[in-house]
Each structure stands twice: as structure tokens, then as C-alpha cells.
Amino acid sequence: MNAVHxxxxxxxxxxxxxxxxxxxGLWLGGEFCSDACSYADARATGxxxxxxxxxxxxxxWAR
Structure with missing residues (x-):
């Protein structure tokens, strides 16, 4: 991973x-700023x- 990532x-x-x-990183892999973004990625990737x-x-609890 690079610094931007x-x-x-x-x-x-x-x-x-x-x-x-x-x-x-313990929960969101260090890649998402919020639970909402993590969930959006989970929806997009199936x-x-x-x-x-x-x-x-x-x-x-989801929209």
C-alpha cells in the first residue's frame, strides 16, 4: 500500500x-472513513x- 491509499x-x-x-484498520481495513463507506463498498462488491x-x-440500521 502507498501513503495515499x-x-x-x-x-x-x-x-x-x-x-x-x-x-x-482493525475493523475497516484502514480503507474507509466511516461505516457508511465500508457498507457502500460491501454493497458494490457483492x-x-x-x-x-x-x-x-x-x-x-441501513438506508
Whole structure:
């Protein structure tokens, strides 16, 4: 990985606080600025199916 990849959200391009990259790396792989961007990537890459997404929306924690 390069420095830009380590400090920039791969979904929206928001710069990450370098101090947070290591902490976020535990859950978000250091690639996303928020849970919303992580979820958007999971939807785009097929990790969260349409059926799973519909259930998540029904449960109220996804849009």
C-alpha cells in the first residue's frame, strides 16, 4: 500500500486522520472513513446481497 491509499477513503476520497488509520484498520481495513463507506463498498462488491440489504433496511440500521 502507498501513503495515499493508507490515508484516503477508497469510496468517497475523504482524507483519513493518519492517527486513526491504524485503529480503523482493525475493523475497516484502514480503507474507509466511516461505516457508511465500508457498507457502500460491501454493497458494490457483492459482499452484502440485495436480500441482506433489504433485511438491514427493515431492521433500521441501513438506508
Amino acid at each position: 493508507d490515508t484516503t477513503c477508497v469510496v468517497c476520497g475523504t482524507g483519513l486522520d493518519p492517527a486513526e488509520v491504524e485503529d480503523r 459482499w452484502v446481497t440485495d436480500t441482506e440489504h433489504e433485511a438491514n433496511v427493515a431492521e433500521g
